[in-house]
Amino acid sequence: MAGTDVVMAGFGGQGLMAIGKILAKAAMDEGLQVTWLPSYGPEMRGGTANCVVVIDDQPIGSPVVRQAHAAIVMNKQSIDKFEPTLVDHGLLVINTSLIDRRAERGDLRTVYVAANEVAESEGSGKAANMVMLGAYVGATGIVSPKAVEYAIAKTFEEKPKAAESSVRAFRRGYAAAQGQPS
Amino acid sequence: MAGQRLLMKGTEAIAEAAIRAGCHHFFGYPITPQTEIPEYMSVRLPPLGGTYLQAESEVAAINMLYGAGGAGVRVMTSSSSPGVALMSEGFSYLVGAEVPAVIVNIMRGGPGLGNIAPAQGDYLEMTRGFGHGDMHAIVLAPSTVQEAVDVMGLAFDLADEYRNPVVVIGDGLLGQMMEPVSFPDTEPKVFDKPWATTGKAKSRPRNITNSLYLDADQLEAHVRDLDVKFQRMDVEQRAECWMTDDHPEIVIVAYGTMARIAKTAIRQLRAKGLSVGLYRPITAWPFPSRALEPLVEPTRAFLTVEMSLGQLVQDIRAQVGRRRPVSFYGRAGGVVPTVEEIISQVELLHASLAAA
């Protein structure tokens, strides 16, 4: 495989770091090389938070990515910040629950998903991040959904209810990406 | 758990690796971006019967290491640049009194309070002895989370073997990123420490942990003994030469996180047909000159890349001298040179070599 990378961005508290770790774990369990790098420091406290996951089948060089192959954006600030930085024909996964505009660039592949509403319909508004992760995995096939579901189960080992609603939310996002990206 | 791949943050992997190396005693003070190390230790060490203690300051922490290391146990602290700077005096005492200990410095932007972003601005501070007096200490500079795990065990072994503190330097990126790691399943080496101050059995003379020699001749003799030891440490040189077997035109020099960013740049440059390799010190001190030397003649030009404004490059220039041009590219203040910046620097250098 050719190496790829994804930046995940939104408000602190939307769970971007968490889905980054879940993706990283799924990739590791599939025998791939992976790095997960958070933005850290005072900006973690309530402002925008982002992390970058790099996945490859050979040892990973830079964990820092300026022009990502994909971005998962969960709020307006994030799409404004990261859309212009994506590589040509990159993938943009957009949370339409909190972002009221379309992608501006014509070259990008896009997936639109109302993550908050979908998550709430699955019983947990908190799982909007899982919907977004599902949409990304559905659009890229970078790891198998099974590996992600296993990573979710491990992450919420002591909270089976959260694990269940997260897996449901992930599957809804995954399904939403079928037929997209456009 | 040995052999199994685990996804771990650099800081937490460093802490776990230290514990598996037989270090059950930690003294430290919180500072970003390494606070997960003390946090991890505060969870893991008490059930092992070890010590986790939050010191009142970095100054106190390094002196707690002196007491504990002098009493014969494996002990460590971790901090970040400004906090490490506060440990300089105590570090010199560790060297002077020949007390083994391990100090982790997850470097951040300076000078002064600087910021908490990743940086490599402490290279000269760490590699030139880091303390008053004629002194040195081995400085290990891992580039990946796995290598950070591997060098922690080595650090404790080297500290005990030479009875000298050992420093492990990383930057905020290495500390904060997660990567898959596996831990060695070897038991930690056990060193005999007849010199430790554990309570004087009737059968032996008292042990003294001390760096004071008021008589000048005695102190000179002591410093010369230490110096012989520092020279012996030269055998610990470690470096990685990557993609240098085909004698590339340009060799990039970088360490730590910077080196892995350079690797991505080198892959892309090679895909464009440029001939580039990497020389990466793993021991920042002793400077790994033996691995660099065979590269000097075949290489047309060196480019040192740092997250600082020209520190490692001084060691490269000292060895390469006028034999080959050594250029430099660095960013500071927590700004990390990007793959793209490195590529453009190499392309410029390549063009100038072609024109020459």
Add this chain to the structure above:
Amino acid sequence: MIEPLATDEKVVFERTEVLTDHALHYCPGCTHGIAHRLIAEVIEEMDIQDRTIGVCPVGCSVLAYQYFDVDIQQAAHGRAPAVATGIRRVLPPDRYVFTYQGDGDLASIGMGEILHAANRGEKITVIFLNNAIYGMTGGQMAPTTLPGQKTTTSPFGRDTAQTGHPIRMCEMLNTLVEPVLIARGSLSSPKGINRAKKLIRQAFELQHQGFTFVELLSTCPTGWGITPTDAVKWLDRNMTPFFPLQVFREPGAMPDASHKYAPDLKVRDEA
């Protein structure tokens, strides 16, 4: 070669074995030697020489490691309580750990370390020699120098408007909950010396219960610029009124347990 004793002779005094044969470097009239011997005698009488680890400071007693025949560490200036913490925390609990510190070391540069070691209740004994001056560096003002007292760095007398008043360490430490013994003695008279030894003994005996602190008012004829006989009078006349000889804390006189307030700590309960 010492002549063997005749059988009818009775031994009334012997040097303690816990001091080495090394000749003390202290000035005539200095009380460090007395304090050393008291500590050594206590260690011998308690039969804990093989379980005792000392920590000596920077100051006149910087060479104390030459005199105590126990395992011993020489600490950086002011850091002896941190070094002792490191030793105490990693060695078996039956060990005895003591620091020996002067007033510059403990009450100035090492104020942070002594306060926090006391506050943590480190199971160590701190012997604090207070002679109101920096001896080793040649008679400079200390944090315990008396108001108006002339030193080489307060040549017109300590000006409290500029440099504050002397710090009373026992009183300050007595605000903390953890210490189990805090006491001040004086080495200015045989009576005071006997009392000082009892305090040191009490401190070592209580050490495994918690932090123990014995301050000893001491003379520095050289630094003060007076004769040894005048020095003990000077101590009694000038230091004792400001630094009262008192037991501030001992078991049975522990601070009221109403210090045990009941805060509402429902934070990070998930952790």
